[in-house]
Amino acid sequence: MIHRDKSTFELIDSIGIISLDDPPANALSIPEFISIRLLHQWIANPSLKGLIIRGEGKNFSAGGNLEAIFNASGNPKTLQSLMEDGISLLKTIENLDIPVIAAINRVCFGGGLEIALACHIRIASENALLAFPEANFNLMPGMGGTVRLPAYAGFSQSAEMILGGDMIDALNAKELGIVDHIAPKDQAFEYAWTLMQKMTHDRPVKVIRSIMKALKNAVELSHDEAMKEETLLFCSLARDEAERRKNEEA
Amino acid sequence: MTCQWTIEQRVGLLTMNQPPSNTMTMRFFEELHVLVREISTMNDLKAIVISGNGRHYSSGADINELLQNVDQRTMCDNYHAFIMLEQLEIPVISAIRGVCLGSAFELALFSRFRICARDAVLGLPESTFNLMPGIGGIQRVAALAGKAKAIEIILRGITFSAMDALEMGMVDAVVPGNRVIPLSMEFANALPEIVYKPDRELCLHKFLKPLYATN
Incomplete structure (x- = not known):
C-alpha cells in the first residue's frame, strides 16, 4: 500500500x-x-x-x-x-x-x-x-x-x-x-x-532569500565564515537598493 | 567627537554623541574603531558602559550615506570594531534608552549585558528598507531568541518593546528610564574583577538582580 x-x-x-x-x-x-x-x-x-x-x-x-x-x-x-x-x-x-x-x-x-x-x-x-x-x-x-x-x-x-x-x-x-x-x-x-x-509582503525575493541564507549560515557555519557570507549578502542588497534609488530619481 | 569617552572610577563610559538620534555615520564607525583599539590597550579598566547622549541609544546607521559608500571593506571594518569590543577582557554593558534600532541594536547585541529602559524601542528594521542586518545581528538574534523568532522579527522588520525583548532573551533587565545609566554603573562596579568571558547568568543573578530588586 x-x-x-x-x-x-x-x-x-x-x-x-x-x-x-x-x-x-x-x-x-x-x-x-x-x-x-x-x-x-x-x-x-x-x-x-x-x-x-x-x-x-x-x-x-x-x-x-x-x-x-x-x-x-x-x-x-x-x-x-x-x-x-x-x-x-x-x-x-x-x-x-x-x-x-x-x-x-x-x-x-x-x-x-x-x-x-x-x-x-x-x-x-x-x-x-x-x-x-x-x-x-x-x-x-x-x-x-x-x-x-x-x-x-x-x-x-x-x-x-x-x-x-x-x-x-x-x-x-x-x-x-x-x-x-x-x-x-x-x-x-x-x-x-x-x-x-x-x-x-512588499519584500523583494532577494531580501527574503538573503536573510534566510544568513540565518542558515548562523546556525551551520563558524562565526567568521557566517560573517563573511553576511557581508557579501548585505553588500549585494545595498548595491541593488542604491541602484534602485538612483533609477527612481532619474 | 561622535564617540565620547570618559572614565569614572575605572569604568569606561562610551557615549554615542550625535544627539538627538545618535545616528551611526561613517565617521562614527571610524572613530569607534580607533577608540576601541585604544581601549584594548588600557590595562586598568574594570568595565565599559555604552549609551547614547540624550534620550536615545541610537537610531542606527545613516542609510543614505551607507548606500552611497557601501563596500565590503567598510562593512568588515565596522564588524571588526564590534568584534574587538566583544573580545575585550572586561565586561561591556549596553545601557539602552529610547530608540535602539538596526546597527545600534547590533552594537547592543555585541555587549555582554543589556540593561534596557521600560519605554525603549528596539528592532532590526533593515528589511523594510530592502536591506538586511549586516554587522552580525542575525547571528546574535538567532543565538539569543532562536531561529524561528529571528526569522520572524528580521523578515517583518518590526520594532518591539523592552518587555518583548526581555521575554525573547535579548535584554537582561528592564527598569525605569532614569535608572538605566545609574544601574549600569552600579552593576559595572558590583562586578568582581572579572576573568575573560564571565558567566553571564551567574553575574546577572548575583550582581544585577540585587541592585534593581531593591530599587
Missing part, C-alpha cells in the same frame, strides 16, 4: 501552500511523503517567497502508517532506505532559503510532528494536539524527531515526551518552545497566512 505524493501544491500571491491530502488523518504512507523531485518542481519558481505546510481537512497529520512500516521492515534494507529518503526530504525543507511555516490544526503526531519540526516556524491552533506516540508501539521517531525536538524543548522535556508517548496540547507545546504561536480554534492556516504576509 505504498502510495505517495498524496499532497497537493498551490501557489497564491508568491506563497506556496503544500497540503497533506489524505483526510481525515492525512497519514503518511511512506516517509518521503512528497518525492524530493516533485518538491523541487513545486518550489522552482524564482518568485516564490514562502511556503506553508498544512493538512487537508480538520487535522495536520496523524503521522506514519504503522502497517506500511511493519511491511517494509521484513527487508531491513528497504526500511532503512525509505527512512533515509524521508529524512533527506525534511532536510531539504529545513534548508530552503524561504520561510517555511507549519500550520497545525488538531492532530499532529509522529511523522506529522517531525514534518512540523523541520519547518522554520510552527503555528498551532488552540485545539491542536502534538505527540510522539511511537514508543507506545515499541518504536521511536525515525525522521529526525529525536534530533530536532531537543533543540526546541531541551533534553529532559524531550525524553519525557518521546518516552512517555503522551499527547500535549498547544499551550503546553508553546511553553516548551515547540510551537511559536497559538492560533484560534482550527485557524492555524489563517494565522500562518497572515504572519507570512507580514514577513514577505
Whole structure:
C-alpha cells in the first residue's frame, strides 16, 4: 500500500501552500511523503517567497502508517532506505532559503510532528494536539524527531515526551518552545497566512532569500565564515537598493 | 567627537554623541574603531558602559550615506570594531534608552549585558528598507531568541518593546528610564574583577538582580 505524493501544491500571491491530502488523518504512507523531485518542481519558481505546510481537512497529520512500516521492515534494507529518503526530504525543507511555516490544526503526531519540526516556524491552533506516540508501539521517531525536538524543548522535556508517548496540547507545546504561536480554534492556516504576509509582503525575493541564507549560515557555519557570507549578502542588497534609488530619481 | 569617552572610577563610559538620534555615520564607525583599539590597550579598566547622549541609544546607521559608500571593506571594518569590543577582557554593558534600532541594536547585541529602559524601542528594521542586518545581528538574534523568532522579527522588520525583548532573551533587565545609566554603573562596579568571558547568568543573578530588586 505504498502510495505517495498524496499532497497537493498551490501557489497564491508568491506563497506556496503544500497540503497533506489524505483526510481525515492525512497519514503518511511512506516517509518521503512528497518525492524530493516533485518538491523541487513545486518550489522552482524564482518568485516564490514562502511556503506553508498544512493538512487537508480538520487535522495536520496523524503521522506514519504503522502497517506500511511493519511491511517494509521484513527487508531491513528497504526500511532503512525509505527512512533515509524521508529524512533527506525534511532536510531539504529545513534548508530552503524561504520561510517555511507549519500550520497545525488538531492532530499532529509522529511523522506529522517531525514534518512540523523541520519547518522554520510552527503555528498551532488552540485545539491542536502534538505527540510522539511511537514508543507506545515499541518504536521511536525515525525522521529526525529525536534530533530536532531537543533543540526546541531541551533534553529532559524531550525524553519525557518521546518516552512517555503522551499527547500535549498547544499551550503546553508553546511553553516548551515547540510551537511559536497559538492560533484560534482550527485557524492555524489563517494565522500562518497572515504572519507570512507580514514577513514577505512588499519584500523583494532577494531580501527574503538573503536573510534566510544568513540565518542558515548562523546556525551551520563558524562565526567568521557566517560573517563573511553576511557581508557579501548585505553588500549585494545595498548595491541593488542604491541602484534602485538612483533609477527612481532619474 | 561622535564617540565620547570618559572614565569614572575605572569604568569606561562610551557615549554615542550625535544627539538627538545618535545616528551611526561613517565617521562614527571610524572613530569607534580607533577608540576601541585604544581601549584594548588600557590595562586598568574594570568595565565599559555604552549609551547614547540624550534620550536615545541610537537610531542606527545613516542609510543614505551607507548606500552611497557601501563596500565590503567598510562593512568588515565596522564588524571588526564590534568584534574587538566583544573580545575585550572586561565586561561591556549596553545601557539602552529610547530608540535602539538596526546597527545600534547590533552594537547592543555585541555587549555582554543589556540593561534596557521600560519605554525603549528596539528592532532590526533593515528589511523594510530592502536591506538586511549586516554587522552580525542575525547571528546574535538567532543565538539569543532562536531561529524561528529571528526569522520572524528580521523578515517583518518590526520594532518591539523592552518587555518583548526581555521575554525573547535579548535584554537582561528592564527598569525605569532614569535608572538605566545609574544601574549600569552600579552593576559595572558590583562586578568582581572579572576573568575573560564571565558567566553571564551567574553575574546577572548575583550582581544585577540585587541592585534593581531593591530599587
